[in-house]
Amino acid sequence: MQKNINQRFLKSVSVRLSSEFPYFSIDFIKQLKKNYSSEIHAYCQTPTDEKFYREVGGNDLYDSITTYQHLKRIGVEKIEDEKSIIEKAKIYEKKLGHTLNHIAVPDRNFGLGYALGGFYHPRSRLADRASYTQMLNHYVQSLEFWENEMKEKKISLCLFPLTIASYVANSLKIPCRWMARSRFKNYHYWSPNIFWENPKAQKIYLSSKNKNLKGVKLAETYYSEKSRREARLQKSKFFSAITAILRQLLIRSYWFLRNYKKGKEGYYLKDTIRYIYRRWSHGSQATGRHVLKLKDLEKRPFVFFPLTTEPEINLQQRSPEYFYQLSTIAALSRDLPAGVILAVKEHVSAIGRRPSNFYDQIKRLKNVVMIDFVESGIDVIKKSKAVATIVGTAGLEAIILGKPVILFGKHNSFDVVPHAKVVKDQGKLKKYLSDILNKPFDIKKAKSEGAKYLSALVSSSFDFGNYDYINYKKYDKKIIRNASKSLVESLES
Numbered sequence: 001m002q003k004n005i006n007q008r009f010l011k012s013v014s015v016r017l018s019s020e021f022p023y024f025s026i027d028f029i030k031q032l033k034k035n036y037s038s039e040i041h042a043y044c045q046t047p048t049d050e051k052f053y054r055e056v057g058g059n060d061l062y063d064s065i066t067t068y069q070h071l072k073r074i075g076v077e078k079i080e081d082e083k084s085i086i087e088k089a090k091i092y093e094k095k096l097g098h099t100l101n102h103i104a105v106p107d108r109n110f111g112l113g114y115a116l117g118g119f120y121h122p123r124s125r126l127a128d129r130a131s132y133t134q135m136l137n138h139y140v141q142s143l144e145f146w147e148n149e150m151k152e153k154k155i156s157l158c159l160f161p162l163t164i165a166s167y168v169a170n171s172l173k174i175p176c177r178w179m180a181r182s183r184f185k186n187y188h189y190w191s192p193n194i195f196w197e198n199p200k201a202q203k204i205y206l207s208s209k210n211k212n213l214k215g216v217k218l219a220e221t222y223y224s225e226k227s228r229r230e231a232r233l234q235k236s237k238f239f240s241a242i243t244a245i246l247r248q249l250l251i252r253s254y255w256f257l258r259n260y261k262k263g264k265e266g267y268y269l270k271d272t273i274r275y276i277y278r279r280w281s282h283g284s285q286a287t288g289r290h291v292l293k294l295k296d297l298e299k300r301p302f303v304f305f306p307l308t309t310e311p312e313i314n315l316q317q318r319s320p321e322y323f324y325q326l327s328t329i330a331a332l333s334r335d336l337p338a339g340v341i342l343a344v345k346e347h348v349s350a351i352g353r354r355p356s357n358f359y360d361q362i363k364r365l366k367n368v369v370m371i372d373f374v375e376s377g378i379d380v381i382k383k384s385k386a387v388a389t390i391v392g393t394a395g396l397e398a399i400i401l402g403k404p405v406i407l408f409g410k411h412n413s414f415d416v417v418p419h420a421k422v423v424k425d426q427g428k429l430k431k432y433l434s435d436i437l438n439k440p441f442d443i444k445k446a447k448s449e450g451a452k453y454l455s456a457l458v459s460s461s462f463d464f465g466n467y468d469y470i471n472y473k474k475y476d477k478k479i480i481r482n483a484s485k486s487l488v489e490s491l492e493s
Contacts, residue, residue: 009157009175009491010036014150016043016160017053023473024480026057031484039063041153064153068162071145075110075130075138082133088140096167100139106163106317110135117325118310119355120278122271143168150174157491163317166194177490179483183393184400184454187461188483190490195318195411198460200493202416205456241280245273279352286346286359291370294380301437302343302369303336303406304384305329306377306394309350318391319409322423325390326361328408332388333365335430340437342388345380346373386436395420400454402447404436417453419446462486 013032017025032038042065044050050067079085093099104111109127112118130138146165149155150172158169158176166176179188180196189198252269307325308315315323322328332342344362351373362368371380377394378401381387387398391409398405405420406429415422419441421432462482467475 010038010488011156012039012041012154013157013159014041014043014153014155014161014165016158016162016165017049018160019049020469021467021472022052023056024467024475026053026061027477027480028483029057029061031480033061035484039153041149041155042066043068045069066149068145071138071142072109072126074141075134076126077134077137079131079133079137085133085137085140089136092140092143095171096143098167100136102320103139103164103167104135105320105323106311106313108311110138111316112311114316114323115311115353116323117307117355117358118312118350118353120271120275121311121353122267122275124267128268139164147172163194163313175491177487182457182461183396184457186464186467187458188464189457189461190487192490197411198413198457200460200490201413201453201456203493204459205416205453208452208456241276244276248272248276275352277352282354283351286351286370286373288372291372292343293372294375294383297341297343297369297371297383300341301339301385302341302383303332303386303388303433303437304380304394304398305332305342305344305388306380306392307344307346307350308390308392309347310353312349314391318411321410322390322408326358328388328390329362329368330365331426331429332433333368335433336367337434337437340367340385342368343371343380343384344368345371345375345377348373386433400450402443402445402450404441404446406432406436414453414457417449419449 010032015025015029029040029042033040040062042053042062044053044065044067046069047067050065053062053065089100096103105114108115108121109124110130112121112123112127115121127135142164146162146168150158150168155169155174158165158174160178161169161176169176175192176194177190177192178194178196180191180198181187182189182198189200191197192199248269305328310316310323310325315325329342329344336342342365359370362370378397381394381398381401381403384398384403386404386406387394388406389395389398389408391412395405395407395412396414399414399417399420402419405414407415407420407422410422410424412420412422414420421436423429423432462485463479464483465476465479467479
């Protein structure tokens, strides 16, 4: 089987090299070359990235290495033939089965307008200047670029591809894999799609005959998120904000003096400074005296709704059908029975990005309260009657803890668990809430099913050990072997 896998999928592999795990990527490519003699076609965003990967990995590691920074500039190129661009766009839309506007949704540049709850995220100069036709031209030429690359290099597998590249790969029947966080400890798995679904975990869960597992005691969020959260909390403090602003001024001055393109084409300086300032000033609206503590909700039945950062792939990409959070909050508020409140908690990474009246709109709903964002999400889940979420960690944690979950995003691997309900028709939301809050609920059985799903999740994942996304240079090399083995297993299934 392994030989067949090598011949079918690992012969010619495209790898997008990202700043998230640079040294891991190099070691992982070495493993693929050693075990499967794979051709490696690497892709970097900038020439600086390419230089790093050539110096650290060595030129012999890659069969080709290509930068795609030029794709961003396409969005501001002068349009000579608007009709031709629109016709090409229509051809690609038919080929891909999606509109180009749909593809733009998770894009922080051209799709920023879809991040309705992230209005103050810094704007990109290039994207801001682009007309609608220029945006279409950007996507048309990007699609043409990735299609040509995959055909010319006879790509048989795409690892960590950009979203737009994955659409091309799907149209050419080329499998893709993303290394996704399981959101339990530091386990990861190889997802076959941009929604980070885990069909292997679902299969293991549904086939498992052990229905009497004991519930799992979760004490804190998963490892990699914990380290990130601590770093983000630090950024919301006053002196951190001052330091960040001064740093931006120095960096931008350096870019200007060196005549760097990113100084002219990247995020607006005023937007970046405004965001840093708002990150500090707006933090007070989601913590302290302006919101409730968890202890204030004692003896008050509530449904928990954790907010998600915008713009963020976790929301816009994983739930393209349902990503407007204020609308979701309003719907939950409308359909909650008397005496039950909705408790909303902000995500630390979202502070500073929200529209000016975002929190005020939430507070106008009489049966909705904001709780302090520093409260532990797991502690809030434990005290809640149920959890409602579009996508995110809280849904999985609630499943494991045996709490009823209402899911608005349909791309969730844990919706096979009985105490999870996916809202496919918002007209049924009232019934879901009524059933959850008014009918008897077997918490013991739910905890058993949660433990069963967690067991399936762990079985379908590999342990990323001591790897930290912030301090990414030091890690146990057995992680490489685990990741490689798990990748092959995902291709076999």
